[in-house]
């Protein structure tokens with residue numbers, strides 16, 4: 001499969017995965033990068049490495065806003081490099097990040113039912129927003145705020161339904177094949193969304209909710 005991908009030039013595409021916690025950005029991103037024969041980069045891992053602290057430690061020390069500062073800086077540094085990028089679920093919370101994502105392609109939203117997601121992340125102490133809380137309740141609140149943002153940033157929404165990881169990977173690869181077919185070389189980073197309008201949105205209101 002990897003060879004076929006390389007022959008068809010799909011490895012020149014640098015996809016970004018977005019979506020709520022537990023949707024599979026990190027795990028499917030890793031598999032996808034192996035298929036495409038390019039580097040996998042997890043934005044959370046990048047932040048952790050740079051900060052020398054875990055995500056829970058960062059949240060404990062500088063709060064969510066401090067974490068978002070590091071996340072924006074990290075996104076600025078890595079977006080556009082030749083990698084499969086798994087973002088963190090909250091990357092869309094800042095207008096600046098949404099504008100960056102909107103100017104990149106292809107961005108893929110891995111969308112699953114909140115019940116599936118909650119089942120996967122309940123009890124995981126590495127996700128400070130849900131640690132010690134009812135994951136489904138938190139995800140419902142986050143979905144209300146974030147779904148419009150994921151929609152704005154995504155070129156493609158993969159409705160995972162009951163797909164397992166392998167099926168999801170296959171669906172993403174099929175999409176990338178199609179994407180490659182429909183777009184000429186050099187399109188990968190062309191702006192397609194209204195980045196200026198996204199930037200103009202007021203973050204403060206969103207984060208206060």
Ligand SMILES: Nc1ncnc2c1ncn2[C@@H]1O[C@H](COP(=O)(O)OP(=O)(O)O)[C@@H](O)[C@H]1O
Nearest residue numbers: 020021022023024025026027028120163164165
């Ligand atoms: N389709 C799936 N079926 C079963 N488990 C899954 C599926 N997708 C992801 N997982 C598991 O859910 C957990 C969260 O996945 P992860 O890739 O870390 O999500 P994200 O990075 O989007 O938060 C991991 O343990 C992963 O193996």
Ligand SMILES: O=C(O)C1=C[C@@H](OP(=O)(O)O)[C@@H](O)[C@H](O)C1
Nearest residue numbers: 020021022044088089090127128
């Ligand atoms: O949704 C969020 O705000 C977060 C998601 C996490 O990444 P995953 O989506 O990979 O779990 C991580 O960035 C942090 O805990 C905050």
Ligand SMILES: [Mg+2]
Nearest residue numbers: 025026086087
């Ligand atoms: Mg992840």
